[in-house]
Amino acid sequence: xxxxxxxxxxxxxxxxxxxxxxxxxxxxxxxxxxxxxxxxxxxxxxxxxxxxxxxxxxxxxxxxxxxxxxxxxxxxxxxxxxxxxxxxxxxxxxxxxxxxxxxxxxxxxxxxxxxxxxxxxxxxxxxxxxxxxxxxxxxxxxxxxxxxxxxxxxxxxxxxxxxxxxxxxxxxxxxxxxxxxxxxxxxxxxxxxxxxxxxxxxxxxxxxxxxxxxxxxxxxxxxxxxxxxxxxxxxxxxxxxxxxxxxxxxxxxxxxxxxxxxxxxxxxxxxxxxxxxxxxxxxxxxxxxxxxxxxxxxxxxxxxxxxxxxxxxxxxxxxxxxxxxxxxxxxxxxxxxxxxxxxxxxxxxxxxxxxxxxxxxxxxxxxxxxxxxxxxxxxxxxxxxxxxxxxxxxxxxxxxxxxxxxxxxxxxxxxxxxxxxxxxxxxxxxxxxxxxxxxxxxxxxxxxxxxxxxxxxxxxxxxxxxxxxxxxxxxxxxxxxxxxxxxxxxxxxxxxxxxxxxxxxxxxxxxxx
Numbered sequence: 001x002x003x004x005x006x007x008x009x010x011x012x013x014x015x016x017x018x019x020x021x022x023x024x025x026x027x028x029x030x031x032x033x034x035x036x037x038x039x040x041x042x043x044x045x046x047x048x049x050x051x052x053x054x055x056x057x058x059x060x061x062x063x064x065x066x067x068x069x070x071x072x073x074x075x076x077x078x079x080x081x082x083x084x085x086x087x088x089x090x091x092x093x094x095x096x097x098x099x100x101x102x103x104x105x106x107x108x109x110x111x112x113x114x115x116x117x118x119x120x121x122x123x124x125x126x127x128x129x130x131x132x133x134x135x136x137x138x139x140x141x142x143x144x145x146x147x148x149x150x151x152x153x154x155x156x157x158x159x160x161x162x163x164x165x166x167x168x169x170x171x172x173x174x175x176x177x178x179x180x181x182x183x184x185x186x187x188x189x190x191x192x193x194x195x196x197x198x199x200x201x202x203x204x205x206x207x208x209x210x211x212x213x214x215x216x217x218x219x220x221x222x223x224x225x226x227x228x229x230x231x232x233x234x235x236x237x238x239x240x241x242x243x244x245x246x247x248x249x250x251x252x253x254x255x256x257x258x259x260x261x262x263x264x265x266x267x268x269x270x271x272x273x274x275x276x277x278x279x280x281x282x283x284x285x286x287x288x289x290x291x292x293x294x295x296x297x298x299x300x301x302x303x304x305x306x307x308x309x310x311x312x313x314x315x316x317x318x319x320x321x322x323x324x325x326x327x328x329x330x331x332x333x334x335x336x337x338x339x340x341x342x343x344x345x346x347x348x349x350x351x352x353x354x355x356x357x358x359x360x361x362x363x364x365x366x367x368x369x370x371x372x373x374x375x376x377x378x379x380x381x382x383x384x385x386x387x388x389x390x391x392x393x394x395x396x397x398x399x400x401x402x403x404x405x406x407x408x409x410x411x412x413x414x415x416x417x418x419x420x421x422x423x424x425x426x427x428x429x430x431x432x433x434x435x436x437x438x439x440x441x442x443x444x445x446x447x448x449x450x451x452x453x454x455x456x457x458x459x460x461x462x463x464x465x466x467x468x469x470x471x472x473x474x475x476x477x478x479x480x481x482x483x484x485x486x487x488x489x490x491x492x493x494x495x496x497x498x499x500x501x502x503x504x505x506x507x508x509x510x511x512x513x
Contacts, residue, residue: 011036025055025446028391032444040396042444043464050456054448215254218370223408226252230261234475239266239410243321244276248473249410254365264358264366265470267401267412268420269313272298274305277317282309282337284465291397299400301418301468307436307460308342310357310421310469317471318354326354336463343461349423357423358472360455363439367415367452369408374451375415376407381447388416390450394443398466415450418442418468426457435459442466 012034016027029051035041042048156168218226230252231238240248240263247266253259275281275298282304287297305313308331315325326349333344349356358366373379377387385392387407389399394416402412419438426435435457441450444466449456458467491499504511 008036023055025448026052028446029055032391037396040444043466044458044462046456046458047445047464047466050449051446054454055446215257215365215368215372216370217372218408220369220408223252223370227409234261236475240475242317244273244317246273246317246471248471250475251362251366251409254361257361258365261475262362263471263473263475264362264409264411265472266410268301268418268468268470270298270401271300271302274302274313277313277320278340280338280340282341282463285397289397296400299402300398301401301413303398303418303468304337304463304465305467305469306336306342306463307357307421307458308345308347309336309463311345311347312342313469314355314357314471323354324350324352326350326352326356341463347460353474355471355473357421357469360422360424360437362472363420363422363470364452366409366411367407367440369411371408371452374453376452377405384415384447384450388413388441388450389443390416390441390445390447391443392447396444398443414440416441416443416445419456419466420468420470422455425460433459438467 011031014027015022015030016024022030029042029048032041033048042051158166158168160166227238227250231250234250236250238250240250242248246269248263249266251262251264253261271281271283271286274283281302283297283300283302284304285292285297285300289297292300308329311327311329312331315327315329318325328348328350330346331342331344332346333342335341335343367376369376371377375384375387377383384390387405389404398417401417404413404416406412407414417440419442420440422437422439424437426437427433428435436459438456438458439454441454448454458464500511
């Protein structure tokens, strides 16, 4: 009963206290996965997969490594499946030995779980026997699972417990066997049999992380200069204010990828702005949440909105300000909070001067602001807390917009706080269902998911609590808003009749039809 009570009320100790070899970022992710409060845990399995992909690094595990080209076709049972942490907590041991579960379950897990020998048919037995001493015996446990076929030279790399590396270079054309108690368990042959079923898939470019388009490079001084020059050309301010008080920054063109200037929200759309336009507040960190009690949540970014919801917000705001809606939206099903939110819809992009969700290029250029670095300020993770709310400093919640440093274009929270939907649509390779791309990371994410180039993906109806938005708009210059009056050409009577006759001949129609 005490254990059950502890599971329900106490967080377990960090994994690194059990095994210090676990990377720090992975340790933090595991802690988030085991949080008792739902809001502190990742919102979806997809988010966990993204986090794992971002923090995945090769580790110095002490397991033999074989450099290879093509993998072995036959699967081997994983001898690490039942590993426990007993020996990791005993640093006083004078000699390296297998973890307890390797010793206790070796016979059940795999025949290679006890001190195997490596035999090379073209080298003296002594070369293999020198690896069978007690100090290295357990290092071969993983060999069966990672040996592979090569067409040239096989190199077996062993990372010792003291950090040193022992390499065995097997001559070209040799055959490598793993032998346990006189029985061969794995054979690596340079001339494997061809698998008649196997086929090579063509290399595909990940649609979520496409090859980057070419963008110009600026420093902060040049970025601000470009903004001012384009503001002069378009006869508008660098910082525009909408009729309901939303701030938009003028973003200069970026070559072929973005040949025209555009406007991008200075801040993420707030709960107050959303409620003013939509008449409800869907946010999980609204005034009713005890975590933000006493805070002005109207300044917090709106969250728990889907891509569909964001499209509807853009259209309603456009109509409210007398602009032509950018999208045609046909709602087929509603749900969510008070059945106000959209679960199914058809969306057609009409274009025009109404508000819209930023395209991939608009968001990327707006965030990078001329920098070709990991973040819009440079490459150092330790500087991220100055610009973003993320798992390290967020206290498990989003924060009011504009509290961190802006980028060179004057945009706030481009990293962290909440995910920001992009307009791009992808197709899920398995389900063929449409998906959209959120950008920028959010308050519960590690630094690894906040860079300029990072793209997630989600169904357009998803509305987890880290999902929010930032607005974009085509700028309206004075010339576009107040075009000059039409001035017809000056003709006398003779020229007028002449023009009629000439056009009658060109069009092959009579003057009077």
